[in-house]
Amino acid sequence: MSLLSAVGLSTGKQVRYAIVGVGDIAQEAMMPGVSHTGNSVITALVTSDPEKARKVADQYEVADTYTYEQFDAMLASGRVDAIYLATPNWRHAEFVIPALKAGIHVLVEKPLEISTQQCEAIIAAQQASTAKLMVAYRLHFEPATLSAIERIRSGELGEVLLFTSTFVQKVDPQNHRAMNGVHAGPIFDMGPYPLNAARYVFEAEPEEVVAAVGVRHPEAGLGDFDDTVAVTLRFPGNRLAQFVVSYALNALESFFAAGTKGSLAMQPCYTYGKPLEMNVTVGQDEKHHSFRNTDHFGGEMKYFSDCILNGTDPEPDAEEGYADVRVLEAIVEALESGASVKLEPFARTRRIDPSAQRETLRAVTSPELVHASNPAEGIDKVPKN
Numbered sequence: 001m002s003l004l005s006a007v008g009l010s011t012g013k014q015v016r017y018a019i020v021g022v023g024d025i026a027q028e029a030m031m032p033g034v035s036h037t038g039n040s041v042i043t044a045l046v047t048s049d050p051e052k053a054r055k056v057a058d059q060y061e062v063a064d065t066y067t068y069e070q071f072d073a074m075l076a077s078g079r080v081d082a083i084y085l086a087t088p089n090w091r092h093a094e095f096v097i098p099a100l101k102a103g104i105h106v107l108v109e110k111p112l113e114i115s116t117q118q119c120e121a122i123i124a125a126q127q128a129s130t131a132k133l134m135v136a137y138r139l140h141f142e143p144a145t146l147s148a149i150e151r152i153r154s155g156e157l158g159e160v161l162l163f164t165s166t167f168v169q170k171v172d173p174q175n176h177r178a179m180n181g182v183h184a185g186p187i188f189d190m191g192p193y194p195l196n197a198a199r200y201v202f203e204a205e206p207e208e209v210v211a212a213v214g215v216r217h218p219e220a221g222l223g224d225f226d227d228t229v230a231v232t233l234r235f236p237g238n239r240l241a242q243f244v245v246s247y248a249l250n251a252l253e254s255f256f257a258a259g260t261k262g263s264l265a266m267q268p269c270y271t272y273g274k275p276l277e278m279n280v281t282v283g284q285d286e287k288h289h290s291f292r293n294t295d296h297f298g299g300e301m302k303y304f305s306d307c308i309l310n311g312t313d314p315e316p317d318a319e320e321g322y323a324d325v326r327v328l329e330a331i332v333e334a335l336e337s338g339a340s341v342k343l344e345p346f347a348r349t350r351r352i353d354p355s356a357q358r359e360t361l362r363a364v365t366s367p368e369l370v371h372a373s374n375p376a377e378g379i380d381k382v383p384k385n
Contacts, residue, residue, distance in 0.1 A: 018044035021087035033298025075102040112321025134314035135321040144276035144291035146354035158261030165194035165255035168246035173221035186245040194243035212334035220248035299359030
């Protein structure tokens with residue numbers, strides 16, 4: 001393992017991060033919150049854009065910048081302990097595996113990769129390394145989400161048998177997500193949110209993609225992929241999960257968990273930069289709960305850095321990433337074949353622990369972005385104080 005050096009420890013036990021992929025999510029959401037984690041600091045940037053490197057480095061007083069071709073040199077520099085990886089989905093293994101081999105910890109955006117084969121290669125690299133890996137499921141640390149999980153686990157809703165969700169937005173046709181086919185489309189970009197939610201609501205893994213239907217709306221000006229996809233999943237115990245994701249519709253995000261005694265609804269439920277809202281109905285009694293807006297990104301980095309500094313294993317690990325990708329891969333297969341797809345038996349060895357994972361850092365304000373823009377039209381994702 002690449003132990004935190006004397007330089008890193010002298011700063012008050014701060015983990016030194018390289019930001020790899022300085023696009024919209026890194027600039028808008030992750031980087032503004034690093035300074036108030038108390039245990040993390042940005043010491044390097046990796047980007048192919050020299051002007052972006054210079055201007056963003058100036059914003060955050062970062063001394064070291066690298067191109068992607070210099071990634072190995074950055075890993076060997078002795079000036080970083082971990083990377084935050086925010087490249088496009090299909091370029092995750094390309095950077096995760098060398099980092100782990102070099103003993104550098106990895107916080108990688110979801111999905112972990114775009115195929116189970118690549119996920120398995122990442123898992124093998126992590127198991128052979130003493131470095132830690134966490135997949136950036138920021139909602140695993142968000143107070144409203146954790147409250148929902150606690151209510152479901154308490155039995156307040158009875159046996160939860162149905163999960164439904166909608167997560168849609170309009171994507172700018174000029175954004176790379178609209179230009180790189182199915183692996184950049186809504187299945188892999190937005191699908192992890194309702195899929196992961198269904199898995200933590202049921203605390204189980206789906207057995208079958210019962211149906212997946214995709215449609216295309218030429219007027220949206222997007223690429224050669226299904227811009228709107230509806231999915232039905234069968235879980236053990238005759239439980240069903242259904243969700244729709246889209247790049248072509250006005251922004252909407254919600255999920256509902258229906259049980260034999262009551263139900264829980266969250267809207268909004270997935271995005272950042274706004275308070276998340278919850279309605280809980282038990283019998284005829286309905287109560288509304290509003291949660292303070294928090295810094296999702298700073299919170300997840302704070303948690304991961306604590307894991308690194310304390311020698312503990314993070315919860316949303318590579319297995320959690322694999323658990324979603326195996327289903328996303330099957331959804332693509334179901335779309336292409338027009339038939340249902342059975343999933344091989346799989347058991348998650350660890351679930352979310354609300355008592356240990358709740359983070360409450362205050363929300364932060366995003367700076368003006370440099371050569372990057374939010375992919376969505378008609379949705380404000382910039383965190384506010």
